[in-house]
Amino acid sequence: MFRPLELALGLRYTRAKRRNHFISFISSISMGGIALAVMLLITVLSVMNGFESELRNRILGMAAHVEIQSTDGALQGWQDLRKEVDKKTPQLVASAPYVSGQGMVRSGRSISGTLIRGVVPSREKDVSDVASHMVAGSFDSLKGGTYNIVLGVDLANQLGVGVGDNVDLLIPEANVTPAGIVPRFRRFHVTGIFSVGMYEYDSGMVLISMKDAQTLYHMGDGVSGLRLRLKDMFKAPQVSHQLSQILPYRYRVTDWTQQNANFFHAVATEKTMMFIILSLIIAVAAFNIVSMLVMVVTDKQGDIAILRTLGMKPRSVMAIFMIQGMLIGVIGTVIGVILGVLLSVNMESIVPFVEKVLHTNLLSADVYYISQLKGELHESDVIRICGLSLVLSFLSTLYPAWRAARVQPAEALRYE
Structure with a gap:
């Protein structure tokens, strides 16, 4: 050769x-x-x-692809907003309202700061994966008026609680009583524990019913915002920009790339x-x-x-x-x-x-x-x-x- x-x-x-x-x-x-x-x-x-x-x-298993919030505080009339967004967003898969706030959860002498999220279980399943990461209890137990709570697994271990125990949820707002100003809190019943595999969420987030969260924060029928899940998460910036142009100025639209850009x-x-x-x-x-x-x-x-x-x-x-x-x-x-x-x-x-x-x-x-x-x-x-x-x-x-x-x-x- x-x-x-x-x-x-x-x-x-x-x-x-x-x-x-x-x-x-x-x-x-x-x-x-x-x-x-x-x-x-x-x-x-x-x-x-x-x-x-x-x-x-x-991160996207717990966070939304796109979020819509009101610049005036609580978002009122989210049902009408949801219908309008659904018509104008072909990429939309599902949407869910939520109430968000910060607080502290206490059990006995153990106490920890936490992010509180009020959700509607039937809708939350469509925009996040938390329901599929339950290690104990039931996610569907979060019904309005029952004052049930679902904790992250690391937070539950830190507090030493499990399904069936009670915890006190305190928020940074006060009630004026004859005895003076006292922090607002409510006792909740632990009905579920989740583990998404991310320490930030497993140790620092609790989920309660949206109705219970509205009562706790005195929001009436208002919510903190609307969470959207898209067919393609990489099109979130494009969808976010389009919604910003369509919706009135009183709405603020953000996507996951902005929230975690740094x-x-x-x-x-x-x-x-x-x-x-x-x-x-x-x-x-x-x-x-x-x-x-x-x-x-x-x-x-x-x-x-x-x-x-x-x-x-x-x-x-x-x-x-x-x-x-x-x-x-x-x-x-x-x-x-x-x-x-x-x-x-x-x-x-x-x-x-x-x-x-x-x-x-x-x-x-x-x-x-x-x-x-x-x-x-x-x-x-x-x-x-x-x-x-x-x-x-x-x-x-x-x-x-x-x-x-x-x-x-x-x-x-x-x-x-």
């Missing part, structure tokens, strides 16, 4: 057992360095993708910085290719001189050593991609194994936003990493190959 002379010699130099074992060692280190860098870069980016995706899903921007920035920093490992491995090829050129000066005297052109000499260096880069990149993809795909199994071996919790729920780690591999990331690795490998061959092409046969063979 016909093969170009440059390719044949480049492959032969790569496969040949060298007299200088140090050169072979540097070549292996270069290949291993590129493989390690590519593997780390793919794994880290897949973990960052998985973190961002999991966090977004968990956080997701920080995650994207961190992902970019991790890519840049880990890319330097590939650059270091590429410098090893430069060192190895320079030593090979010095070691092969006699062979280069003989090839030149036989009529080989300088560009062909350059091609030989460029092929040798690129082969190291290609093999290292392929090995790194295989290892990186395997690690990324099996991340959900690897992390629990490492935690079991080290007897530690790598993602403590009270420190990190999520307590589970998974990899999400994007084809574009793999292509970008492979391209970067191959480009740096190619650039690292240029100087040594150029030096090989400048070898003068007479000077090289003078002392042979």
Whole structure:
């Protein structure tokens, strides 16, 4: 089978057992360095993708894609607003009213600040995932006038309560009584506990009936706002902008990208910085290719001189050593991609194994936003990493190959 002379010699130099074992060692280190860098870069980016995706899903499991609130305080006539939004929003899947406020929940001597959300269970199921994450009790128990409450699992553990216990809910408003000003509170019956897997919600949110919340906050028939769920959550900014143009000025429309803009921007920035920093490992491995090829050129000066005297052109000499260096880069990149993809795909199994071996919790729920780690591999990331690795490998061959092409046969063979 016909093969170009440059390719044949480049492959032969790569496969040949060298007299200088140090050169072979540097070549292996270069290949291993590129493989390690590519593997780390793919794994880290897949973990960052998985973190961002999991966090977004968990946030949107409790938060709405779009929220409509009144600039005048309580939102009155939400039923009419809901019908109007439904007609003008083709992307709309479901909507639900809610009452939101801050307060404190107490059981015995334990007390904790919390976000209070009054909901209509039948409608809330369509805009959030909390009903599907109940670990005890029933979400449908939140009926008006019953003063039932559903707690997050971490909050319930902190208070030491379970289904069937009672808790006191205090809000930052006061009642004037003959005995003076006393904080407004009401005793609620715990009828459910949820766990959405995000510590911020599991430890800092309680759900009650919307009717009970309206009574507690003296809102009458008003609500805090209307929560919308869309067919495509990534179209939330577009839908939010359209509703802002359609609805009267007294309504304020926000979407999930605005509510969490700083956080997701920080995650994207961190992902970019991790890519840049880990890319330097590939650059270091590429410098090893430069060192190895320079030593090979010095070691092969006699062979280069003989090839030149036989009529080989300088560009062909350059091609030989460029092929040798690129082969190291290609093999290292392929090995790194295989290892990186395997690690990324099996991340959900690897992390629990490492935690079991080290007897530690790598993602403590009270420190990190999520307590589970998974990899999400994007084809574009793999292509970008492979391209970067191959480009740096190619650039690292240029100087040594150029030096090989400048070898003068007479000077090289003078002392042979």
